[in-house]
Amino acid sequence: MTAQQKSRGFIRRLFEAESLEEMAIAPKVGVYAALAFWTLIVLFPLYWVLVTSFKIEVQVDSGPFYLPFVDFSPTLDAWNFMLLENNTLGPYLNSVVVALSSTLLALLFGSLAAYALVRIRFQVKLAAVLTFIVLLIAVIAAVALGAPWQAATAIAIALFLLALGTFVRRFEAAVGNNDIEFWMISNRIMPPIVAVLPIYVMFQHLRLLDTQFALISTYTGVNLPIVVWLTRDFFAGIPLDLEESAEIDGASKFRVFFTIALPLVRSGLAATFMLVLILTWNEFLLALFLTNANAQTMPVLVAAQNTTRGPQWWYMSVLIVIMIAPVIIIAGFLQKHIARGLLIGAVKG
Amino acid sequence: MQVRLENIHKSFGQVQVVKGLDLEVRDGEFLVLLGASGSGKTTALRMIAGLEKVSSGRIRIGERDVTNLLPKYRDIAMVFQSYALYPHMTVFANIGYPLTVRGESKMAIEAAVKDVARQVQLDALLERYPRQLSGGQRQRVALARAMIRRPAAFLMDEPLSNLDAKLRGYMRTELKHMQHKLGITTLYVTHDQVEAMTLAHRVALLDRGVLQQLDTPTNIYNAPANLFVAGFIGSPPMNFLDGALDNGWFSSQVCKFETKRRSANRDVVAGVRPEDCKVTEPGAGKIVGDVYATELMGDHTLVTCRIEGGTIVVKADKAFNRHDGDSIGVDFPEAATHLFDKRSGDRLA
Numbered sequence A: 001m002t003a004q005q006k007s008r009g010f011i012r013r014l015f016e017a018e019s020l021e022e023m024a025i026a027p028k029v030g031v032y033a034a035l036a037f038w039t040l041i042v043l044f045p046l047y048w049v050l051v052t053s054f055k056i057e058v059q060v061d062s063g064p065f066y067l068p069f070v071d072f073s074p075t076l077d078a079w080n081f082m083l084l085e086n087n088t089l090g091p092y093l094n095s096v097v098v099a100l101s102s103t104l105l106a107l108l109f110g111s112l113a114a115y116a117l118v119r120i121r122f123q124v125k126l127a128a129v130l131t132f133i134v135l136l137i138a139v140i141a142a143v144a145l146g147a148p149w150q151a152a153t154a155i156a157i158a159l160f161l162l163a164l165g166t167f168v169r170r171f172e173a174a175v176g177n178n179d180i181e182f183w184m185i186s187n188r189i190m191p192p193i194v195a196v197l198p199i200y201v202m203f204q205h206l207r208l209l210d211t212q213f214a215l216i217s218t219y220t221g222v223n224l225p226i227v228v229w230l231t232r233d234f235f236a237g238i239p240l241d242l243e244e245s246a247e248i249d250g251a252s253k254f255r256v257f258f259t260i261a262l263p264l265v266r267s268g269l270a271a272t273f274m275l276v277l278i279l280t281w282n283e284f285l286l287a288l289f290l291t292n293a294n295a296q297t298m299p300v301l302v303a304a305q306n307t308t309r310g311p312q313w314w315y316m317s318v319l320i321v322i323m324i325a326p327v328i329i330i331a332g333f334l335q336k337h338i339a340r341g342l343l344i345g346a347v348k349g
Numbered sequence B: 001m002q003v004r005l006e007n008i009h010k011s012f013g014q015v016q017v018v019k020g021l022d023l024e025v026r027d028g029e030f031l032v033l034l035g036a037s038g039s040g041k042t043t044a045l046r047m048i049a050g051l052e053k054v055s056s057g058r059i060r061i062g063e064r065d066v067t068n069l070l071p072k073y074r075d076i077a078m079v080f081q082s083y084a085l086y087p088h089m090t091v092f093a094n095i096g097y098p099l100t101v102r103g104e105s106k107m108a109i110e111a112a113v114k115d116v117a118r119q120v121q122l123d124a125l126l127e128r129y130p131r132q133l134s135g136g137q138r139q140r141v142a143l144a145r146a147m148i149r150r151p152a153a154f155l156m157d158e159p160l161s162n163l164d165a166k167l168r169g170y171m172r173t174e175l176k177h178m179q180h181k182l183g184i185t186t187l188y189v190t191h192d193q194v195e196a197m198t199l200a201h202r203v204a205l206l207d208r209g210v211l212q213q214l215d216t217p218t219n220i221y222n223a224p225a226n227l228f229v230a231g232f233i234g235s236p237p238m239n240f241l242d243g244a245l246d247n248g249w250f251s252s253q254v255c256k257f258e259t260k261r262r263s264a265n266r267d268v269v270a271g272v273r274p275e276d277c278k279v280t281e282p283g284a285g286k287i288v289g290d291v292y293a294t295e296l297m298g299d300h301t302l303v304t305c306r307i308e309g310g311t312i313v314v315k316a317d318k319a320f321n322r323h324d325g326d327s328i329g330v331d332f333p334e335a336a337t338h339l340f341d342k343r344s345g346d347r348l349a
Helices: A010-015 A025-052 A057-061 A077-085 A089-119 A126-144 A149-165 A177-186 A192-205 A212-236 A240-248 A253-264 A266-281 A285-290 A298-304 A313-338 B041-049 B091-101 B106-119 B135-147 B165-182 B193-199 B217-222 B227-232
Strands: B003-012 B015-025 B030-034 B056-061 B076-079 B153-157 B185-190 B202-207 B210-215 B239-246 B249-252 B256-258 B265-272 B278-280 B287-296 B301-307 B310-316 B327-331 B338-341
Touching (some): A010 A025, A025 A313, A077 A313, A089 A177, A192 A212, A212 A285, A253 A266, A298 A313, B015 B041, B030 B193, B106 B135, B165 B193, B185 B193, B210 B227, B227 B239, B227 B338, B278 B310, B301 B327
Antiparallel strands (some): B003 B015, B239 B265, B249 B256, B265 B338
């Protein structure tokens, strides 16, 4: 150690690192204290749910008791009831099937849409869009006034095609990629509660209420904008050269998408998959409206534990624990894939 | 196979990038498209590849009109400046991609990949990923991928510009050898005149979307068709003197010499290459001036000499040892001069 380093004052030594390899004492203490605090904030609720699942009614009501075996003696009563006597498996399977399939569907369609928005230039005539909307309103009005819907639709389609071939061509104004993208994302701006009743009525008429199909299709539609929004940037990040090269090598657009573009954004897709999966897994509002017995999902079941006898915290906790577990496991698996660096080496030497 | 461009125009919006390009690449020929950035050379190549649409004109490969054909039906292979290797595939899969896409059998692909990999000395690296390769190796993967299909034509877009100087020289030799051996028609885009002169059977020099000269490297160098070509080719560039032609004599502010041309012309530019000039005692040469700067290049010295109304560069002996400001003479043989019409820029043949 040089003389200069030795002579550093106490305060200075506290805040200034001795070498590049270690932190100074004060920042180190500060950082770890902050991390410990935040860890507590994040983990305590999980811990609380876990211990509550091993309690019985008395232990919850006369609590709080924090430490199993010390404060209270844990029992498996709540677990026994929820897993063996109650129909938990049904909603659980529903949740798994609905969340996985709607997430995968949203990912498939959403990434296709995002890729198209990034790589293909769209020019939809504004006049065509407006004509479509006007005709749509006309059809609704006509049907409401008693016209047969088949005839109304057929006439509207005919008129629309006629418009496309005639006056629509004369208008310059067109909707571009950014407008389409904004429109897609803007679907998410609307509060879901606004759409819930129309969706309910629609499935009621289709006699599809309380089916997995209703939930899967609704969730897919609801999550498409998020997938498009997130994945478009991943696709935009792929060097165009790669895709052009593949096209010259003989691949079709779909082949380029599935063999070049999609594998290159897989870490982004993994992150998107995770996010959308969590959103659907935890979705409550739509599930509450669209299901009652057969297609009920876990969030609804958890809410159902808030009974006339008051909230059954111990049962809820069991359900929450088994709900959280798979998501944590999947997140653990995907963590590797979310790591970056795949594109390094693709371009340039 | 022969590649023909017939009166190709290309505009991006208001900007005309290629203006009436006519070009015929002979079967088996190595043709270099040379030009500064913005000359339209890359756009021309991309139109041949089918990555850009032509605004007007026709493109033929062999007997086929490919003007509106998708890239994959044009039977061409392209090497990109960035190499465009697929980062998620091994070297083997990269090289084999054009065959995989065409649905060839696994055995056929393996045999073809091994064969072509041996030609470019990649046989030991087939299991690696692009990110694990050096710049030169990546370049060879890109070449191998282009070669594997034996296409009708190779298109190369500045393939060597991402390599360091030494490797570039080596790969230039390799490329020339390979092209000669395979005998496949090659269009090569570069801004580097050394690459153009060394590689090409014929060079097509483009400026602002217009073909300036299409000829062998020797003819382009020895008989530049116009002022642009004369100024572009050669390093350091040709010296130009403004003057007039009268009765076989060229006369300017600084010098006067006899030419073979008998016609009179008041606006003439005489060009003379630095290596055709030599330094003499003041008074002994055609031009008198004083030393402005000297640069020792190793095997020769570049002397910039200030003359009335400008400077003139002379490639002198490496032993040149005058000081800045010294008065010198510059001499050159009349036969080494090039005469151009100043207004049209064309060579006075």
